[in-house]
Amino acid sequence: MKAQDLLSAWRRRQKVLGHLVRLTVRTNPRVAAIILATLGVQSVAPALLATTQRWLVQATGLGVSAGLLVALLVGALAQTANTAGNRVQTNLRFEVEEKVDLVLGREIADITTTPSTVDHLESPEFLNRLAVLRKSSGRLASSCWTMVETAGSVAGLALSVALLVGIHPFLATMALLGIVPLMVAKRGQRAMDRIRDLNAEGKRQEERLHMLCVRPEPAKEVRICRNGWELSALADRLWRIGTRRETVAQLKASAWEAVGWSSYLLGFGASIAAVAMLCRAGQASTGDLVLVISLGSSLRIQIGMTVSGMTRLGAVGHIMGHYLWLRAFADSGEKASTAPPSRLAKGLRLRDVEFIYPGRGTPALSGVNLDLEAGSVIGLVGENGAGKSTLIKLLTGVYRPTRGTITVDGRPLTGIRPGAWFAKQSGAFQDFLQPQTTVMESIGIGDLEHLHDRAFVGSSAERAGADSVITQLPQGIDTQLGSLFGGVEPSIGQWQKLALARAAMREQPLLLVLDEPTAALDPQAEHELFERFAALASRAGRQCGAVTVLVSHRFSTVTMADHIVVLDRGTVVEQGTHAELIRAEGLYHELFTAQAKGYL
Numbered sequence: 070m071k072a073q074d075l076l077s078a079w080r081r082r083q084k085v086l087g088h089l090v091r092l093t094v095r096t097n098p099r100v101a102a103i104i105l106a107t108l109g110v111q112s113v114a115p116a117l118l119a120t121t122q123r124w125l126v127q128a129t130g131l132g133v134s135a136g137l138l139v140a141l142l143v144g145a146l147a148q149t150a151n152t153a154g155n156r157v158q159t160n161l162r163f164e165v166e167e168k169v170d171l172v173l174g175r176e177i178a179d180i181t182t183t184p185s186t187v188d189h190l191e192s193p194e195f196l197n198r199l200a201v202l203r204k205s206s207g208r209l210a211s212s213c214w215t216m217v218e219t220a221g222s223v224a225g226l227a228l229s230v231a232l233l234v235g236i237h238p239f240l241a242t243m244a245l246l247g248i249v250p251l252m253v254a255k256r257g258q259r260a261m262d263r264i265r266d267l268n269a270e271g272k273r274q275e276e277r278l279h280m281l282c283v284r285p286e287p288a289k290e291v292r293i294c295r296n297g298w299e300l301s302a303l304a305d306r307l308w309r310i311g312t313r314r315e316t317v318a319q320l321k322a323s324a325w326e327a328v329g330w331s332s333y334l335l336g337f338g339a340s341i342a343a344v345a346m347l348c349r350a351g352q353a354s355t356g357d358l359v360l361v362i363s364l365g366s367s368l369r370i371q372i373g374m375t376v377s378g379m380t381r382l383g384a385v386g387h388i389m390g391h392y393l394w395l396r397a398f399a400d401s402g403e404k405a406s407t408a409p410p411s412r413l414a415k416g417l418r419l420r421d422v423e424f425i426y427p428g429r430g431t432p433a434l435s436g437v438n439l440d441l442e443a444g445s446v447i448g449l450v451g452e453n454g455a456g457k458s459t460l461i462k463l464l465t466g467v468y469r470p471t472r473g474t475i476t477v478d479g480r481p482l483t484g485i486r487p488g489a490w491f492a493k494q495s496g497a498f499q500d501f502l503q504p505q506t507t508v509m510e511s512i513g514i515g516d517l518e519h520l521h522d523r524a525f526v527g528s529s530a531e532r533a534g535a536d537s538v539i540t541q542l543p544q545g546i547d548t549q550l551g552s553l554f555g556g557v558e559p560s561i562g563q564w565q566k567l568a569l570a571r572a573a574m575r576e577q578p579l580l581l582v583l584d585e586p587t588a589a590l591d592p593q594a595e596h597e598l599f600e601r602f603a604a605l606a607s608r609a610g611r612q613c614g615a616v617t618v619l620v621s622h623r624f625s626t627v628t629m630a631d632h633i634v635v636l637d638r639g640t641v642v643e644q645g646t647h648a649e650l651i652r653a654e655g656l657y658h659e660l661f662t663a664q665a666k667g668y669l
């Protein structure tokens with residue numbers, strides 16, 4: 070890496086650190102000041118205590134045994150004060166860190182929702198980094214104090230070393246030997262970080278498998294197939310692999326630490342012996358011996374705190390690296406500035422559109438050229454996996470084509486502000502939401518502007534045919550939905566009608582998308598519903614030139630479309646009206662006839 074890159078990476082980290090410090094101080098400035106003062110006193114306490122002990126022994130002219138006893142008593146008193154101070158400080162810190170962690174949690178959620186497209190939610194690298202960040206956000210939240218603590222430890226350590234060197238320069242070796250555990254611990258921490266990154270994907274897999282066994286939705290299939298035990302065993306195996314890796318890394322780090330500390334203890338013993346000899350030769354006083362013993366024992370703790378502070382700072386730096394990567398990723402999207410038209414005059418055009426899902430080698434769509442005329446209803450048909458939903462995802466803008474262009478009345482879709490384009494759409498999808506809220510909210514969130522407008526929500530429900538569902542509910546539109554909160558659990562078909570009512574909330578969309586929204590309805594209910602939607606689509610078409618795209622496996626429904634597009638393995642193989650396609654006797658004719666026979 071070039072020096073310039075290193076410098077800008079360092080600057081970015083400083084910026085995040087500055088942000089974390091501001092967050093911490095703003096949470097409660099008075100408490101932050103108390104914690105800062107306590108940490109300051111604690112960092113110089115060992116040097117202060119050792120100097121007091123030396124002074125007491127020298128001023129009272131006590132012998133070695135009496136001097137050591139007095140020093141011990143003063144030391145015990147100081148230790149008690151230190152423990153009490155620590156307790157207060159820990160409690161205060163806990164409260165501040167909790168609040169900072171909460172804000173960070175919101176920022177992390179923001180990182181996942183900032184990009185207008187959703188392909189990052191399927192990128193293993195994004196998800197792995199996010200998993201590590203989520204798990205370690207607490208360390209980021211405490212990073213401000215880690216920094217202060219480490220700076221205090223370094224200052225206190227420097228003061229202690231200065232006092233020791235004042236007696237004899239040889240005593241500096243005691244502190245030098247203390248650097249050995251510091252270096253070794255850093256190495257151990259790096260190994261642990263590597264293992265955590267390596268384990269991130271396995272941990273996600275393990276969590277997902279675990280959810281399959283405990284969530285109510287997959288529970289039925291899991292019970293019937295009796296594969297719960299196997300899924301659990303698989304999750305268990307992943308857990309064991311991850312834990313084994315972490316334990317081995319932890320044991321190695323501990324072994325290295327033990328070697329480091331042993332060398333320090335040897336140095337401490339040698340230092341005491343050396344000062345005792347200096348005392349005997351009259352070159353040092355009993356007070357000096359007391360100071361060396363006092364500092365030597367607290368030096369171990371000071372070095373330990375410096376080591377752990379540096380290690381924690383290293384870990385914070387590593388986590389910050391993930392945070393910065395994710396932030397940069399979230400902000401890297403195209404900066405679109407064009408507004409969508411208020412009504413469509415020409416429609417949507419696709420030219421040589423190709424799309425490859427992240428991590429997939431083969432395109433889900435390729436060479437797609439389509440003219441979706443303003444005001445028309447387009448039917449999309451094709452066998453499973455033909456690319457219908459993928460095409461819908463590209464039109465809505467949640468995915469960008471990997472090649473080719475999509476234009477909205479001649480304006481490239483990539484240049485239109487994503488939020489503004491989303492606001493001009495309305496839709497119901499296969500994997501529709503099932504919000505466990507009141508019916509009113511469940512429908513109203515389709516257009517937040519009218520969320521609390523009972524009349525508006527009611528008429529949307531009516532247009533989508535969901536009024537029949539609402540009249541059956543005990544509190545009508547105010548009924549709580551979902552068993553999680555003691556509400557009524559609608560059937561899948563009823564949930565689907567509510568999803569359609571949500572889609573009907575936006576009265577003047579430019580793009581109306583219906584991706585198999587009626588799969589759970591019986592044919593009669595589906596027919597009635599599509600008649601309502603045909604009315605809705607033609608009204609939107611007349612008013613603002615809306616394009617309605619309809620995906621359905623039921624050909625009886627698709628026949629109502631003005632123009633039908635047939636997809637096969639990611640390419641458009643036929644298009645035209647129902648009558649034209651039947652006459653052409655191609656794939657559409659084949660699929661239509663097969664389904665018609667099935668209904669006989």
Ligand SMILES: Nc1ncnc2c1ncn2[C@@H]1O[C@H](COP(=O)(O)OP(=O)(O)OP(=O)(O)O)[C@@H](O)[C@H]1O
Pocket residue numbers: 191426427429433451452453454455456457458459460
């Ligand atoms: N999230 C994804 N990641 C990777 N590949 C995907 C993803 N979603 C779909 N695919 C692949 O893209 C191809 C087209 O899928 P798509 O869902 O668009 O088909 P479809 O016509 O809507 O199918 P269906 O009728 O079953 O809903 C398939 O080969 C599928 O495996």
